[in-house]
Amino acid sequence: MRTIFWEDDAVRLVDQTKLPDRFEILTCRTVEELGEAIRTLAVRGAPALEAAGGYGVALATFEREFENGEELKMHVKERAEYLASTRPTAVNLFVGIERVVKRALEGRNVDEIRKFALNEAQKIADEDVERNMKMGQIGADLFENGDSILTICNTGSLATVYWGTALGVIRSAVRNGVELKVFACETRPLNQGSRLTAWELMRDGIDVTLIADSMAGIVMQRGMVNKVIVGADRIVRDAVFNKIGTYTLSVLAKEHGIPFYVAAPKTTFDWNSKASDVVVEERNREELVYCHTKCRKTLIAPENVRVYNPAFDSTPLENVTAIITEHGIIYPPYSKNVPEILNLS
Amino acid sequence: MRTIFWEDDAVRLVDQTKLPDRFEILTCRTVEELGEAIRTLAVRGAPALEAAGGYGVALATFEREFENGEELKMHVKERAEYLASTRPTAVNLFVGIERVVKRALEGRNVDEIRKFALNEAQKIADEDVERNMKMGQIGADLFENGDSILTICNTGSLATVYWGTALGVIRSAVRNGVELKVFACETRPLNQGSRLTAWELMRDGIDVTLIADSMAGIVMQRGMVNKVIVGADRIVRDAVFNKIGTYTLSVLAKEHGIPFYVAAPKTTFDWNSKASDVVVEERNREELVYCHTKCRKTLIAPENVRVYNPAFDSTPLENVTAIITEHGIIYPPYSKNVPEILNLS
Numbered sequence: 001m002r003t004i005f006w007e008d009d010a011v012r013l014v015d016q017t018k019l020p021d022r023f024e025i026l027t028c029r030t031v032e033e034l035g036e037a038i039r040t041l042a043v044r045g046a047p048a049l050e051a052a053g054g055y056g057v058a059l060a061t062f063e064r065e066f067e068n069g070e071e072l073k074m075h076v077k078e079r080a081e082y083l084a085s086t087r088p089t090a091v092n093l094f095v096g097i098e099r100v101v102k103r104a105l106e107g108r109n110v111d112e113i114r115k116f117a118l119n120e121a122q123k124i125a126d127e128d129v130e131r132n133m134k135m136g137q138i139g140a141d142l143f144e145n146g147d148s149i150l151t152i153c154n155t156g157s158l159a160t161v162y163w164g165t166a167l168g169v170i171r172s173a174v175r176n177g178v179e180l181k182v183f184a185c186e187t188r189p190l191n192q193g194s195r196l197t198a199w200e201l202m203r204d205g206i207d208v209t210l211i212a213d214s215m216a217g218i219v220m221q222r223g224m225v226n227k228v229i230v231g232a233d234r235i236v237r238d239a240v241f242n243k244i245g246t247y248t249l250s251v252l253a254k255e256h257g258i259p260f261y262v263a264a265p266k267t268t269f270d271w272n273s274k275a276s277d278v279v280v281e282e283r284n285r286e287e288l289v290y291c292h293t294k295c296r297k298t299l300i301a302p303e304n305v306r307v308y309n310p311a312f313d314s315t316p317l318e319n320v321t322a323i324i325t326e327h328g329i330i331y332p333p334y335s336k337n338v339p340e341i342l343n344l345s
Numbered sequence: 346m347r348t349i350f351w352e353d354d355a356v357r358l359v360d361q362t363k364l365p366d367r368f369e370i371l372t373c374r375t376v377e378e379l380g381e382a383i384r385t386l387a388v389r390g391a392p393a394l395e396a397a398g399g400y401g402v403a404l405a406t407f408e409r410e411f412e413n414g415e416e417l418k419m420h421v422k423e424r425a426e427y428l429a430s431t432r433p434t435a436v437n438l439f440v441g442i443e444r445v446v447k448r449a450l451e452g453r454n455v456d457e458i459r460k461f462a463l464n465e466a467q468k469i470a471d472e473d474v475e476r477n478m479k480m481g482q483i484g485a486d487l488f489e490n491g492d493s494i495l496t497i498c499n500t501g502s503l504a505t506v507y508w509g510t511a512l513g514v515i516r517s518a519v520r521n522g523v524e525l526k527v528f529a530c531e532t533r534p535l536n537q538g539s540r541l542t543a544w545e546l547m548r549d550g551i552d553v554t555l556i557a558d559s560m561a562g563i564v565m566q567r568g569m570v571n572k573v574i575v576g577a578d579r580i581v582r583d584a585v586f587n588k589i590g591t592y593t594l595s596v597l598a599k600e601h602g603i604p605f606y607v608a609a610p611k612t613t614f615d616w617n618s619k620a621s622d623v624v625v626e627e628r629n630r631e632e633l634v635y636c637h638t639k640c641r642k643t644l645i646a647p648e649n650v651r652v653y654n655p656a657f658d659s660t661p662l663e664n665v666t667a668i669i670t671e672h673g674i675i676y677p678p679y680s681k682n683v684p685e686i687l688n689l690s
Contacts (some may be wrong), residue, residue, distance in 0.1 A: 020647040064504055110603040188557040194646035202647055209651045210633055212533040214558040243560025255596045291636035291643050298643050301539035302365040302547055306554045315561040328605025
């Protein structure tokens with residue numbers, strides 16, 4: 001099932017704030033409702049947000065009746081602005097919104113605007129699924145029976161529209177009949193690994209064991225994992241930016257001679273930048289001072305302690321064995337092979 | 346102030362289950378009350394438990410009136426057995442109990458038994474403080490102005506009677522006028538780093554920054570820390586057993602050319618064993634499925650997920666720059682220098 005989809009003139013999505021307690025589908029019949037879902041992180045993950053932005057614009061065209069095309073176009077523009085304000089730093093959300101607005105404004109009447117908008121939104125979602133399935137199929141060849149794979153954060157269906165990036169590769173391998181095990185790092189401080197990845201894999205019947213992030217060393221030292229696969233938020237000329245903790249996994253993998261794979265679509269590459277150009281987002285100190293879920297907040301540190309809470313870290317490309325993309329598996333030297341395989345200018 | 350001490354015929358201790366919410370001294374006037382404090386982890390940490398065991402036996406001699414020495418000795422033996430049952434795997438607890446029972450039984454009447462027991466218990470506590478102060482003073486020389494030190498778990502006053510082991514060294518350096526900063530790993534899954542270490546250091550006015558365990562890589566990569574110091578649960582011929590996550594820190598330190606120090610008293614050395622002889626305790630799966638404090642329990646993973654939860658890991662001695670003991674700083678080759686400096690046969 002898709003994480004976000006269109007049904008009966010409404011956007012439906014898996015409410016990630018309820019997981020792992022409950023699995024619930026949230027129905028958004030107005031842009032306001034969808035905006036609230038985005039704001040509260042009921043839907044999250046860059047590709048899922050791109051689809052949410054696109055579907056949100058489509059939803060705007062259906063949420064009431066309109067006299068004519070001009071009135072609808074005014075409404076679309078106004079609602080698009082509101083939608084973009086719900087997560088002001090989510091670049092992919094804006095990409096989805098802009099793409100569907102552009103297409104919608106080409107419509108000559110209400111029916112055409114609605115049709116164009118919805119088709120474009122569906123296309124965004126479908127493209128993500130197609131890309132992930134392709135990436136999964138290509139990457140699956142790297143795995144074989146008996147593999148035990150370490151991963152971090154959530155890179156599965158919940159972060160995308162469907163299938164996932166790094167988890168998508170694992171899913172494809174399992175679908176191809178490969179017998180494998182997964183170790184999921186809980187991924188502090190927001191526990192996307194324990195709350196989402198463990199849940200997704202259990203739901204799919206894939207063998208998963210949860211560990212604390214600090215246990216990555218012991219599972220490698222004891223030969224309990226033999227491969228690592230992670231996703232990426234941004235890949236620059238010399239480094240992979242991904243969830244905090246990824247760099248540590250890459251150093252441990254190097255120490256133990258374990259392959260370290262990154263799975264990411266072409267859209268993740270920012271080949272004109274270097275690691276030193278990127279400013280790593282520091283997140284709210286409360287994430288480390290409290291343990292949060294939707295309805296509870298548990299104090300786990302002195303309330304006024306100083307905190308350093310970077311959201312991402314950068315893994316030098318020297319530590320990466322190969323990058324799995326929908327255009328093929330890219331091996332070093334990356335300076336030559338990335339532009340070649342991805343056809344970057 | 347000491348973590349555990351004797352006052353007005355009662356054992357008083359810092360109630361660690363209340364931290365960091367509240368700082369409370371728990372008063373135990375009966376062995377039953379102290380046993381409950383041990384069982385619920387109001388007092389924890391190997392050296393603190395050794396003192397608790399000793400004080401518990403002393404407490405037994407004061408908790409009511411006795412007709413004669415024989416009656417009191419019967420009572421001491423019976424209460425000692427109960428005390429030992431409150432944490433059946435805590436070796437140091439038994440050591441403290443046995444030492445005071447042995448001395449108490451040498452008394453010829455009620456007064457003498459009481460005096461012998463209390464003196465011996467005080468001696469255990471004092472010896473721990475003395476050892477820690479000595480270790481701190483010796484280790485302090487390794488630090489200099491501007492150092493930024495990474496540590497894990499709680500190795501401070503709360504884990505000992507006073508001052509601490511690895512944190513004791515940091516305290517001694519600060520007392521000597523060294524200006525330094527500390528980065529404390531939160532130490533999943535029980536968060537001794539965020540709950541206890543951050544609290545202790547803030548209370549002492551030592552500059553501390555809390556990070557998630559997964560951030561150890563980025564703080565080294567960015568030059569934000571230049572030294573690591575950890576405690577030890579057991580040091581064998583080829584490895585240091587300590588809180589899960591220590592091994593990962595040692596690999597990261599090696600990768601970044603950062604000194605990695607272990608601070609531990611002579612009693613921690615088990616020089617007749619090898620790493621392969623040691624069975625690492627696996628703890629309750631609930632520790633990773635829920636986030637716990639005294640009164641709250643927050644679900645952070647699927648309730649029925651499989652969990653791997655080792656309490657300790659082993660760091661090969663090759664990764665250790667030096668071991669700080671109360672008998673001196675021990676450098677490699679350890680096979681030669683450990684027996685020599687510690688005077689082990």
